[in-house]
Amino acid sequence: QVQLQESGPGLVKPSETLSLICTVSGGSISGYYWTWIRQPPGKGLEWIGYIYHSGGTNYNPSLRSRVTMSIDTSNNQFSLKLNSVTAADTAVYYCARRITGPEAFDSWGQGTLVTVSS
């Protein structure tokens, strides 16, 4: 069974770049849409975007100017960079696998809290 694990700093200063990695184990990274989703404390879920195994991306327009995703198929990892962060970017960040035909997020990481504060 595939497992996902987020890793990265839990504290980022305002105006700096948030960087997270998701490591996929127990399955191939090929053939799926690898996604980032976030959840501010006590609030709902927000789709950030995805990266396909071939490197194609699709970002939420609300974050598009600040988001970059990349993928390392040799190490079964994909990553998120969010620049110019503010306190509003404080959230639990989840990575998830999106299956298609039909679509759904069938596997999720446990989530990692990133706090933006000086």
Next chain:
Amino acid sequence: AIQMTQSPSSLSASVGDRVTITCRASQGIRNDLGWYQQKPGKAPKLLIYAASRLQNGVPSRFSGSGSGTDFTLTMSSLQPEDFATYYCLQDYSYPLTFGGGTKVEIK
């Protein structure tokens, strides 16, 4: 972006109750809708996809229905482990959008 409106935002129910949560899309999304359960401190878990298809391993007391703009998640007999927050997600078009969530609490 398609707006997803869930109702109610919270409800209190007892073990054994039948519970229904609704989700309305701001435009038609065919049957491209999923339901997710989230417990405190945990990642969301897929329950239902394509509006009515039960994910492997999910108890049959969970069911989903609907098409177009109106969808429902039903729990036929609420169990203690079902107290959680439930989210709908439209998979029809980008950006993908979630409903605001429904918190199911113990009465």
